[in-house]
Amino acid sequence: MTCTDEDLRKLYRNAAHFEQPSRADHLAVRRAISAATAVGISTVAAGASASGVQGLLAQLVAVKFSTGILIGAAIGTTISATAYVVESRMAAPSVATAPSARPGPPLPGRRIAPPERVKLPAPVVAVELPTKSVSSPAEARAMARPKTVATALPTPSDADGLMEESADLARVQAALSQGNAETAIALLGEQRAKFASGKLTEERAAAEVIALCFAGRYEQASGARSRFVARYPGSPLVKRVNESCKSR
Amino acid sequence: MALALAAPEPRAETESQRQPLGEVALDFDAVYAEHFAFVWRNLRRLGVADSSLRDAAQEVFLVVHRRGGNFELRGTIRSWIYSILRRVAAAHHRKSQRLMVEQFAPLDDLVDETMANPERHAERGQELSQLLALLALLDDDKRDALLLVDLEGMSAPEACLALDVNINTLYARLRAARQQMRRHFEEQRASDGSQP
Numbered sequence: 397m398t399c400t401d402e403d404l405r406k407l408y409r410n411a412a413h414f415e416q417p418s419r420a421d422h423l424a425v426r427r428a429i430s431a432a433t434a435v436g437i438s439t440v441a442a443g444a445s446a447s448g449v450q451g452l453l454a455q456l457v458a459v460k461f462s463t464g465i466l467i468g469a470a471i472g473t474t475i476s477a478t479a480y481v482v483e484s485r486m487a488a489p490s491v492a493t494a495p496s497a498r499p500g501p502p503l504p505g506r507r508i509a510p511p512e513r514v515k516l517p518a519p520v521v522a523v524e525l526p527t528k529s530v531s532s533p534a535e536a537r538a539m540a541r542p543k544t545v546a547t548a549l550p551t552p553s554d555a556d557g558l559m560e561e562s563a564d565l566a567r568v569q570a571a572l573s574q575g576n577a578e579t580a581i582a583l584l585g586e587q588r589a590k591f592a593s594g595k596l597t598e599e600r601a602a603a604e605v606i607a608l609c610f611a612g613r614y615e616q617a618s619g620a621r622s623r624f625v626a627r628y629p630g631s632p633l634v635k636r637v638n639e640s641c642k643s644r
Numbered sequence: 645m646a647l648a649l650a651a652p653e654p655r656a657e658t659e660s661q662r663q664p665l666g667e668v669a670l671d672f673d674a675v676y677a678e679h680f681a682f683v684w685r686n687l688r689r690l691g692v693a694d695s696s697l698r699d700a701a702q703e704v705f706l707v708v709h710r711r712g713g714n715f716e717l718r719g720t721i722r723s724w725i726y727s728i729l730r731r732v733a734a735a736h737h738r739k740s741q742r743l744m745v746e747q748f749a750p751l752d753d754l755v756d757e758t759m760a761n762p763e764r765h766a767e768r769g770q771e772l773s774q775l776l777a778l779l780a781l782l783d784d785d786k787r788d789a790l791l792l793v794d795l796e797g798m799s800a801p802e803a804c805l806a807l808d809v810n811i812n813t814l815y816a817r818l819r820a821a822r823q824q825m826r827r828h829f830e831e832q833r834a835s836d837g838s839q840p
Contacts, residue, residue, distance in 0.1 A: 398826075398830065399826040399827075399829040399833070400826075401822070401826075403826075403829060404822070404825055404826065404829065407778075407829070408775065408794070408795055410769070410771035411771040411772040413771070413772075414769035414771065415684075415685040415688065415689075415772060416681055416684070416685065417680060417684040417685075417697075417701075421684065421697070422680050422681075424698060425698050425702050426680075428698070428702050429702055429705050429706060429709060432702070432706060567695065570694075570695040571696075573693075573695075574693050574695055574696040574736065574739070575696075575739040576696055576699050579699065
C-alpha cells in the first residue's frame with residue numbers, strides 16, 4: 397500500500413499528542429537550571445577558542461540535571477528567588493568533560509548586577525547559600541533525600557511490589573545506560589527508602605557502586621563496594637562490582 | 645505544532661520567532677517558557693532517551709542562559725536553539741553508545757527489561773513510538789530538515805539558518821527525507837500487516 401503525504405501528516409498529528417513535556421518536566425528542568433546557576437556551577441567550554449555565536453555553540457555543558465535538581469531540592473525552600481551569580485568568564489577555568497569529572501563545590505563566582513535587559517525572577521535577593529549543604533553532591537543528596545521520598549506511599553502487595561521495584565530499578569539501569577550517573581544515584585536513593593524491605597536490595601547496591609564509579613565519586617564507590625562485598629559475599633554480582641571502577 | 649509537507653503554509657509566529665537578524669536581548673525566562681516544549685520534543689525526535697530528556701534539556705538551556713544579555717544572533721532564536729539542541733543530542737548519543745559498549749552492557753540482566761517496556765510504550769503512545777522509529781532510520785542531515793520544515797513548520801530560510809546550509813541543500817535533503825519516510829512507513833506497515 398502506498399504511503400501518502402497525508403499518511404505522514406496524520407502520523408505527525410497523532411504523535412504530537414504524546415510529544416509535549418509535562419508541567420512537572422517543565423518545572424523540574426527550570427528549577428535545576430536555577431539551582432545550577434545560583435550556585436555557580438560551571439558549564440564546560442569544549443573548544444571554546446572560537447568567539448561569538450559559533451564559539452558558544454561549540455560549548456557542551458557537563459552539568460548534570462540530577463545534581464542541579466537535588467541541590468535545588470536542598471535549598472529550594474530557603475531561596476525564594478534565584479540569586480543571579482555569574483562566574484567570571486575571564487577567570488573561570490574550564491572543567492574537564494570526562495565522565496570522571498565530578499561536580500565540585502560551588503565555583504567562586506562573581507555576583508554581578510544583571511544586564512538591564514535581562515529579566516530576572518523578582519525579587520532578586522543575594523542569598524548566602526549554606527556552604528555545608530551544597531559543598532558536595534553527596535551532602536546535597538543527603539539533604540534532599542527526605543524531600544524526594546514519598547512518605548505516604550501505599551504498601552503494595554508482594555507481587556505488585558516486586559513488579560514496581562523491578563520497574564524502578566529498570567529506570568536506574570536506563571539512566572546508567574544513557575550515562576546519567578547522577579540521575580541513577582538519585583533514583584537509587586529514593587528507591588532505597590521506598591523499598592526498604594524490598595526484594596532487589598542486592599541489585600540496587602550493585603548498581604549504586606557502578607553508578608558512583610561512573611560519576612567519578614571513587615571514594616564513595618569504594619566504600620559502597622566494600623559494604624556490598626561484605627554483605628553479599630556470595631553474590632554473582634561481586635565480580636561486576638569489583639570491576640566497576642577498573643577504568644579509573 | 646505546525647505540520648507542513650508539500651507546501652508549507654504561512655503560520656502565526658510569535659514575537660521571538662519573527663526576531664530579525666542582528667542584536668537581540670535575551671530574556672531567559674521568556675525564551676524558556678516559549679521554547680521548552682520545542683527543545684523537549686526535538687531532543688526526543690533526535691533520539692535522546694526518555695530517561696535523559698531532562699538532562700539534555702537542561703544542558704541546552706544552560707548554554708542559552710550563559711549567553712545572557714545582548715548578543716548578535718544570526719538567525720531566529722528558535723533556529724539558534726535548534727543548533728544547540730542537535731549538538732547536545734549528538735553528545736548524548738556518543739556518550740550512550742560508548743557507555744553501552746564499554747561499561748554498562750554487563751548490567752543488562754540486572755532486571756528484565758521487558759518488565760519496564762510496556763509501561764513506557766503506553767505512556768508514549770503507539771504513534772509517537774512509530775514516529776521515533778521512522779525518524780531513527782533517517783540520515784542525520786535529512787532528519788534535521790524534516791523535523792524543522794515538516795514537523796515544526798519552519799520556513800525554509802529559517803531552517804537554513806538553523807542547519808547552516810543553503811536553500812538548495814535544504815530542499816534536496818527534505819525531498820530525500822520525505823521519500824525515505826514514505827518508504828520506511830510502507831515497509832513498517834507491510835511488516836505489521838504480515839504479523840499474525
